[in-house]
Amino acid sequence: MKSRPLVMSESNLQPDLYQPASSVLELRGVSCAYDVGRPAVSDIAFAAHEGEILCLLGPSGCGKTTILRAIAGFEPIVSGQIFLSGQLVSSPDHMIPTEDRHVGMVFQEYALFPHLRVQENIAFGLRRLSRSQRKMRVQDMLRLVGLEGFERRYPHELSGGQQQRVALARALVQHPVLLLLDEPFSNLDPDMAGRMRQELHDLLRRTKTTTILVTHDHDEAFAMADRIAVLNQGRLEQFDTPETIYHMPATPFVADFVGQADFIPGTVSSGMVRTELGEFPDTLDCEDGTSVVVMIRPDDIHLVPTRAATSHVLSRQFRGSENIYAVSLPSGQIVHSSQGSTSVYQEGTPVELRVLATHTVLFKQPVAGPT
Ligand code: ADP
Numbered sequence: 001m002k003s004r005p006l007v008m009s010e011s012n013l014q015p016d017l018y019q020p021a022s023s024v025l026e027l028r029g030v031s032c033a034y035d036v037g038r039p040a041v042s043d044i045a046f047a048a049h050e051g052e053i054l055c056l057l058g059p060s061g062c063g064k065t066t067i068l069r070a071i072a073g074f075e076p077i078v079s080g081q082i083f084l085s086g087q088l089v090s091s092p093d094h095m096i097p098t099e100d101r102h103v104g105m106v107f108q109e110y111a112l113f114p115h116l117r118v119q120e121n122i123a124f125g126l127r128r129l130s131r132s133q134r135k136m137r138v139q140d141m142l143r144l145v146g147l148e149g150f151e152r153r154y155p156h157e158l159s160g161g162q163q164q165r166v167a168l169a170r171a172l173v174q175h176p177v178l179l180l181l182d183e184p185f186s187n188l189d190p191d192m193a194g195r196m197r198q199e200l201h202d203l204l205r206r207t208k209t210t211t212i213l214v215t216h217d218h219d220e221a222f223a224m225a226d227r228i229a230v231l232n233q234g235r236l237e238q239f240d241t242p243e244t245i246y247h248m249p250a251t252p253f254v255a256d257f258v259g260q261a262d263f264i265p266g267t268v269s270s271g272m273v274r275t276e277l278g279e280f281p282d283t284l285d286c287e288d289g290t291s292v293v294v295m296i297r298p299d300d301i302h303l304v305p306t307r308a309a310t311s312h313v314l315s316r317q318f319r320g321s322e323n324i325y326a327v328s329l330p331s332g333q334i335v336h337s338s339q340g341s342t343s344v345y346q347e348g349t350p351v352e353l354r355v356l357a358t359h360t361v362l363f364k365q366p367v368a369g370p371t
């Protein structure tokens with residue numbers, strides 16, 4: 001049953017994307033290695049549902065592009081399996097060629113053909129269609145990405161953002177089962193990147209395109225993703241919604257990578273963790289005497305200027321919509337607090353700290369001090 005149109009458009013682009021399988025993409029225990037015995041990514045497992053936008057998030061070199069290339073069929077895998085629409089496409093001894101996977105790709109450099117006009121760039125993969133069909137599909141795409149009237153321009157006559165939209169149109173015009181985007185905003189200035197994020201998000205939602213977006217920028221991942229896979233040194237550290245990743249990070253690495261986090265040492269006693277900032281529930285069920293760290297985000301610490309307080313404002317960073325304060329505790333430990341835009345306290349102001357205990361997260365392992 002083809003009940004879900006891929007692209008809403010008067011000229012009725014075919015809904016040939018509809019897949020009955022619940023997962024459009026599934027990776028099971030996938031490892032890739034460029035050098036024998038030294039995997040670049042290890043034991044990666046996640047799945048994308050139809051219409052979902054997933055982000056692969058992690059620092060440079062953690063293996064994001066490698067995973068994308070494995071999904072596209074450019075990179076063999078040394079263990080595990082990759083399924084597209086329920087069909088096995090990659091395993092150590094089985095590899096379906098890229099052209100049979102029906103994935104669309106947009107990489108960091110948009111790689112438009114410089115000698116071809118916009119309309120020819122978009123139509124490049126449609127050679128099997130008749131001239132009139134091709135023209136119709138290209139017009140649909142130009143309308144979709146907001147580039148009507150630009151069809152006869154060459155890539156060098158377009159801005160970075162417009163080139164990016166052409167690259168997107170060229171990928172989407174083929175009605176891919178899955179769209180793969182590798183850091184698509186990294187060549188744009190921050191303003192343009194912000195606008196393109198919003199545009200792209202709207203476009204992917206409108207077209208119900210299942211998408212894997214690679215980024216090293218947690219703001220971008222938070223803004224775009226239904227779920228985020230956080231990677232560190234070739235391993236998947238957490239796969240969850242942006243909210244859970246932020247508020248309940250599975251590891252100290254995730255906690256630190258997706259936003260400012262302070263780690264306060266404490267000791268467990270009778271079901272509570274005792275720290276310099278007060279007591280918190282021991283959510284890990286540790287034995288008495290266990291050393292833990294409590295992760296606290298700036299938005300969970302509220303400051304109250306109090307003359308007799310023993311903590312002091314060290315510095316203030318004005319961010320427009322908020323002020324981020326660094327506060328020194330009596331022990332010398334530094335924590336951060338986010339306050340409203342108009343809450344301005346001078347350096348040295350004594351402050352009491354009120355911590356929202358419900359948002360704290362405990363880790364057993366020791367963590368390097370806050371930055
Ligand atoms: P990311 O996209 O997250 O920056 P990559 O997937 O490009 O990371 O790289 C993951 C790891 O694999 C890195 O250590 C990188 O140096 C290595 N690597 C990537 N491409 C190659 C290659 N063609 N040959 C050898 N090593 C590679």
Ligand code: MG
Pocket residue numbers: 064065066
């Ligand atoms: Mg990369």
